[in-house]
Amino acid sequence: xxxxxxxxxxxxxxxxxxxxxxxxxxxxxxxxxxxxxxxxxxxxxxxxxxxxxxxxxxxxxxxxxxxxxxxxxxxxxxxxxxxxxxxxxxxxxxxxxxxxxxxxxxxxxxxxxxxxxxxxxxxxxxxxxxxxxxxxxxxxxxxxxxxxxxxxxxxxxxxxxxxxxxxxxxxxxxxxxxxxxxxxxxxxxxxxxxxxxxxxxxxxxxxxxxxxxxxxxxxxxxxxxxxxxxxxxxxxxxxxxxxxxxxxxxxxxxxxxxxxxxxxxxxxxxxxxxxxxxxxxxxxxxxxxxxxxxxxxxxxxxxxxxxxxxxxxxxxxxxxxxxxxxxxxxxxxxxxxxxxxxxxxxxxxxxxxxxxxxxxxxxxxxxxxxxxxxxxxxxxxxxxxxxxxxxxxxxxxxxxxxxxxxxxxxxxxxxxxxxxxxxxxxxxxxxxxxxxxxxxxxxxxxxxxxxxxxxxx
Amino acid sequence: xxxxxxxxxxxxxxxxxxxxxxxxxxxxxxxxxxxxxxxxxxxxxxxxxxxxxxxxxxxxxxxxxxxxxxxxxxxxxxxxxxxxxxxxxxxxxxxxxxxxxxxxxxxxxxxxxxxxxxxxxxxxxxxxxxxxxxxxxxxxxxxxxxxxxxxxxxxxxxxxxxxxxxxxxxxxxxxxxxxxxxxxxxxxxxxxxxxxxxxxxxxxxxxxxxxxxxxxxxxxxxxxxxxxxxxxxxxxxxxxxxxxxxxxxxx
Numbered sequence: 001x002x003x004x005x006x007x008x009x010x011x012x013x014x015x016x017x018x019x020x021x022x023x024x025x026x027x028x029x030x031x032x033x034x035x036x037x038x039x040x041x042x043x044x045x046x047x048x049x050x051x052x053x054x055x056x057x058x059x060x061x062x063x064x065x066x067x068x069x070x071x072x073x074x075x076x077x078x079x080x081x082x083x084x085x086x087x088x089x090x091x092x093x094x095x096x097x098x099x100x101x102x103x104x105x106x107x108x109x110x111x112x113x114x115x116x117x118x119x120x121x122x123x124x125x126x127x128x129x130x131x132x133x134x135x136x137x138x139x140x141x142x143x144x145x146x147x148x149x150x151x152x153x154x155x156x157x158x159x160x161x162x163x164x165x166x167x168x169x170x171x172x173x174x175x176x177x178x179x180x181x182x183x184x185x186x187x188x189x190x191x192x193x194x195x196x197x198x199x200x201x202x203x204x205x206x207x208x209x210x211x212x213x214x215x216x217x218x219x220x221x222x223x224x225x226x227x228x229x230x231x232x233x234x235x236x237x238x239x240x241x242x243x244x245x246x247x248x249x250x251x252x253x254x255x256x257x258x259x260x261x262x263x264x265x266x267x268x269x270x271x272x273x274x275x276x277x278x279x280x281x282x283x284x285x286x287x288x289x290x291x292x293x294x295x296x297x298x299x300x301x302x303x304x305x306x307x308x309x310x311x312x313x314x315x316x317x318x319x320x321x322x323x324x325x326x327x328x329x330x331x332x333x334x335x336x337x338x339x340x341x342x343x344x345x346x347x348x349x350x351x352x353x354x355x356x357x358x359x360x361x362x363x364x365x366x367x368x369x370x371x372x373x374x375x376x377x378x379x380x381x382x383x384x385x386x387x388x389x390x391x392x393x394x395x396x397x398x399x400x401x402x403x404x405x406x407x408x409x410x411x412x413x414x415x416x417x418x419x420x421x422x423x424x425x426x427x428x429x430x431x432x433x434x435x436x437x438x439x440x441x442x443x444x445x446x447x448x449x450x451x452x453x454x455x456x457x
Numbered sequence: 458x459x460x461x462x463x464x465x466x467x468x469x470x471x472x473x474x475x476x477x478x479x480x481x482x483x484x485x486x487x488x489x490x491x492x493x494x495x496x497x498x499x500x501x502x503x504x505x506x507x508x509x510x511x512x513x514x515x516x517x518x519x520x521x522x523x524x525x526x527x528x529x530x531x532x533x534x535x536x537x538x539x540x541x542x543x544x545x546x547x548x549x550x551x552x553x554x555x556x557x558x559x560x561x562x563x564x565x566x567x568x569x570x571x572x573x574x575x576x577x578x579x580x581x582x583x584x585x586x587x588x589x590x591x592x593x594x595x596x597x598x599x600x601x602x603x604x605x606x607x608x609x610x611x612x613x614x615x616x617x618x619x620x621x622x623x624x625x626x627x628x629x630x631x632x633x634x635x636x637x638x639x640x641x642x643x644x645x646x647x648x649x650x651x652x653x654x655x656x657x658x659x660x661x662x663x664x665x666x667x668x669x670x671x672x673x674x675x676x677x678x679x680x681x682x683x684x685x686x687x688x689x690x691x692x693x694x695x696x697x698x699x700x701x702x703x704x705x706x707x708x
Contacts, residue, residue, distance in 0.1 A: 006650070007649065007650055007652070010650065010652055010653050011652040014652050014653065014656055020656070024660070028635065035608065035609070038611050039611055041611070044611040045610060045611055045612060313609065315638055315639045315641065315657050316650070316653050316657075319653050319656050319657060319660075320653055350511075351646070351649050351650050352650065352653075353643075353646070354596070354639050354641060354642070354643030354646045354654075354657075355509060355596070355597075355643060355644075355646075356596035356600070356638075356639035356643070357596060357597075357600040357601070358596070358600070358607075358609060358637075358638070358639065360600070361600060361607045361609035361610055362609045374508075374509065377509070377510065377511030378508075378511055378512075378513050379511075380511050381511065381512065386511060386512075387510070387511075387649065389648075389649075390510040390511065390512075390645055390649065391510075391512065393506075393507075393510070393645070394506070394507035394510055394511075394512040394515050395515065397502065397506055397507055397515075398507060398512075398515040398516070398518065398519070400501070401470065401501035401502040401504075401519050401522075402501075402518045402519065402522070404498075404499040404500075404501060407470070407501045407502075410474075411473060411474050414474050431648045431649075431651040432647060432648055432651070432686070434651055434655070435651060435652075435654075435655030435658075435687060435690060436655060436658070436683065436686030436687050436689075436690055437685075437686045437687075437689035437690045438686065439471075439475045439682050439685070439686065440475070441474050441475055442474065442475060442476070442477045442478075444477060445473050445474050445477050446468045446472065446473040446477040446480035446481065447473055447498060449477055449480075449481060450484075450496050450498065451498070454484070454496070
């Protein structure tokens with residue numbers, strides 16, 4: 001299936017003006033909150049620097065830290081599984097569920113399970129998969145994917161949630177009060193929690209020296225799930241491992257402040273041991289990560305802690321929405337991760353960047369997101385995916401600018417364009433002219449002025 | 458600054474054709490400050506448009522041409538932050554990627570505001586410009602050339618452009634909300650993603666206009682050109698002027 005390009009999806013998003021303005025402003029407010037929180041920490045920039053170095057160190061010594069982590073986790077009584085790809089990951093989850101004759105799985109938020117398409121896989125096998133993060137649950141009931149990695153339902157306004165809950169949870173007609181709706185969902189989810197025997201979480205960090213898994217949430221849903229169910233499955237990307245609790249102290253100061261502008265998430269839960277008479281399964285997932293390690297231009301994407309700050313600051317993301325990108329992770333980090341996954345499937349996202357580099361500066365682990373997008377663009381021609389218009393324009397410019405004589409002639413002739421009939425200039429082929437007036441060429445270029453006013457004198 | 462230093466003036470292609478007055482103001486201002494300025498007439502373009510579009514290779518001959526033409530100058534100075542940033546940041550790695558010699562330009566090229574502020578260290582500009590202006594902090598000026606502190610970073614606040622404007626009589630300086638958010642120009646982005654580009658420009662202009670300024674001013678005529686195109690189409694009550702034109706006003 002040919003997916004819609006970012007260009008067209010963005011245009012469609014902007015056609016709904018009221019929604020587009022609201023989306024931009026909402027995400028900008030998150031960026032502003034992040035700025036205010038960061039400003040309260042005098043050593044903020046040193047923290048970013050340190051976080052970047054710790055991550056770089058860890059991912060370049062990943063063999064060592066993963067083994068240390070796995071050994072420590074097993075010593076704690078956890079079972080460690082290694083999954084080389086999504087299929088292996090999903091099969092391991094299913095096997096654990098089957099071993100416990102579980103027909104329901106309560107999940108807290110995890111982008112990795114999204115990446116592995118775990119939910120459709122399990123649902124097809126007859127498992128009742130229940131997302132327990134409020135945003136994720138809303139999306140699950142609407143049967144649509146997340147549009148943001150931290151605030152998955154940020155694009156949905158409360159009136160739409162009210163309507164959905166009327167239908168699914170029998171709430172009062174026309175009641176879109178957030179507290180009311182949240183309580184209705186809590187009541188509905190409580191039944192699911194109480195009935196669950198297996199719970200699943202993602203992992204924000206894995207601590208190599210102690211083998212614990214750290215999960216940061218705001219709603220307490222991860223803790224509710226894992227407290228009731230006897231079996232806990234953790235789905236964790238191999239790049240999530242960090243050396244120590246000292247290292248963790250750097251990341252937890254950065255994560256929530258960067259993500260939502262909170263000093264910390266409401267819950268920072270450490271899972272170290274299985275429950276009494278229970279099981280703790282940790283699935284370490286590669287799914288392409290180890291090949292990124294060998295890619296010197298893009299290795300830095302493995303530092304990402306999935307805070308979403310690059311989305312909130314991205315002027316293009318805010319004005320085009322998460323669904324305008326064809327990869328399931330949108331925004332600057334998503335453009336890069338999509339290219340790492342399958343360039344031919346996701347290259348059309350590369351246009352969604354002005355190279356403003358704001359993402360580089362907000363990133364808490366200093367991933368060079370904008371520079372990487374620039375680099376991907378350089379490779380498009382070699383995979384036969386270069387934009388033809390841009391290629392023709394670039395060739396034309398190269399011709400003109402290589403030869404000073406041609407350029408000088410063009411400079412002289414340019415003002416003639418000003419005299420062309422409006423209908424000829426503002427045609428369909430001229431995308432500049434759809435929303436803007438064209439610049440007027442000067443009657444006398446700087447070159448002519450220089451020759452006349454400076455050289456002749 | 459060494460007063461025997463020779464300055465090569467870099468006038469980017471679109472400034473040459475569309476905004477020659479910006480080039481002229483740069484020349485006059487440097488001349489007035491007693492600086493030895495020359496303009497190599499055979500210069501064309503720095504190669505940024507094609508490289509940002511994904512065709513670095515096509516900018517290679519232009520990079521060589523640039524190096525040859527400006528080789529003998531002590532400093533290269535140009536009135537366009539984005540083009541200067543491209544020479545400074547990208548010429549070296551493009552040359553290296555193609556196994557070519559080390560780039561000499563990177564260490565001696567300056568955007569004109571940066572040059573006046575850091576090298577010439579001007580203390581006062583002649584004449585006056587009695588107007589309200591809103592400073593456009595362009596992305597490459599801020600985040601590549603460090604003309605001001607990026608709003609994302611928590612480092613001491615500064616703005617070289619505001620410093621310079623404070624040395625001109627009569628200028629009242631404002632800055633928009635979302636002080637350094639991109640205006641949406643982005644080179645070929647403006648054409649390829651025209652819907653987002655125009656929306657970003659409109660939003661940026663609304664913030665500039667809300668300051669009550671008569672002019673938007675900045676170190677990048679390319680951003681100004683994009684916003685001017687929107688302002689003219691939407692008939693918005695705001696004018697555009699390069700910083701150097703303000704500093705040179707009255708010369």
